[in-house]
Amino acid sequence: MMAEKRIDPPTGTETVGHEWDGIEELDTPMPRWWVWTFIACVIFAIGYVAVYPAIPMAEKATTGTLGWSSRGQLSAEMQAEKGRRAPMLTALSRIPIERLPQDSALMQQAVAGGRAAFQVNCVQCHGSGAAGSGGYPNLNDDDWLWGGDLKAIEYTLVHGIRHPGDVATRTSMMPAFDGILSPAEIGQVTGHVLSLTGKAAANPSGAAIFATNCASCHGQNGKGSRAFGAPNLADAIWLYGSSEQEIRRQILAPRHGVMPAWQGRLDPVTIRMLAAYVHSLGGGEDFVEVAEDPAVQVDEQP
Template sequence: MSKKPVQKGQEVETTGHSWDGIEEYNNPLPKWWVYIFYACIVWAIGYSIMYPAWPGIKGATAGVLGWSTRENVQIDIDTAAAKLAPINAKLEAAELTAISGDAELNAYAVSAGAAVFKTWCAQCHGSGAAGAVGYPNLLDNDWLWGGDIEAIHTTVSHGIRNEDDDDARYSEMPAFGEMLEPEEIVQVVNFVMTLSGEEANDASMVEAGAVVFEDNCSSCHMEDGTGDREQGAPNLTDAIWLYGGSYEDITETVNYSRYGVMPPWSREASEAGRLTEAQIRAVSVYVHQLGGGE
């Protein structure tokens, strides 16, 4: 039978337990701490009953009070929408070309449009609207379907080459790798490089490439390479390239074509749309005033 360890010169007695020679002090928690702990348990039970708390298969317990953060946020949104309703109605009713002439309306449209752009457009066009490879720069004057306020409004409303809106901007470049001989591809790529003032990769191919271009490309890009906005055919005579202007990039484009897609944003124009007409107009005004709008 083991004996209780003798405690010599200790101010606090031990529990009598010993593990590998290590003894446990008998230090009970202070009463005030224990009472607070019990109070926290009671408060937690009460909170679980009154407020949403325990997760379930389809959602959390609602709580007796029926309190909801989502509902509170929606109330704030509805309150803000009610306050902005008059000026949004004015924005929707105004002629697009007349908005810039109304100082108050234009200021509101630019401010609201900036918020819309940062929420829905910056992911592709960049926070500063400078674009990226495959996503147009909205700060320059190179617009495939036009850069005036009305053209921008139409593009934003219906999108580009999507299957959700019958009025979406649409154009499609053939994959000439399936139509031309490899040598003809090399020839026309070298010719296209010279249209924007670049040095051809192989100058001996340029003359023959001009013939290939005239026979296969000029119907969309025009004989002088300046493009056709009605067809969404880009201008090849400037130094602005959506997918890159190097010999390799142009070769890739000619061989396999490009097919960028932009969703429709107007909920009035398409079930896939996400923005109201006022928001569409606001972001159109915002994009137009960035510097590239015509």
């Protein structure tokens, strides 16, 4: 129901002009401080629109009279950071990687950069702590198929492992012995492999089979060969498991993991920093100068 506007006697305030069941609404004005604050906000908004990017257009927003943008600020900050890091990156690209530990400050910076690159590119397989999992190597230990010095690690990162399309990739291939050895012989050689780490008693028959079929790659003592990328079977570090069933499976139908070649995906300096980080995890080896004879440089052969 509608009623004419009137002054409410108790408050002295004009009503809005309508009433319902005897209840009327007062037309109480806004506090003056609120009104002035609202006007100030409107003035500020008009100034903001004029000075900063604010109005979306078809392809971009209005630039504002200052020409500032958050993207432009980020780009400037990134360029400044790039300039700050340039001397370190240049030094890292020029120093022979095997000499990197001799420059402790540069090595420390390389490890820090490699840690960041590892979190982006490597944790998916090796884990955030580089401890690996079934089929993915633990990079914290000192078990290396092709060598654990900086130069060998860098080579592996550059060319990968069994990476299709890279002729220099690290390659090793264990044959499947299903059909080559009888089930009884598989059991015997499995027992011998278990005995190498003390998990089973000596198995002379298995040792003889091992010497005939496996020692050419793994060595007579089962300690592997970096020339072939053959793992050490006597160090109790296993990629696919150390139980009798898992070892038997690997003999019958070997699994061969693939690591991508990072050249072309990452720049050479980032790869070098990754090598420094992996080397620093605890299992890194010292670089040893070897003769120029290719037969001696087994760690550098794919």
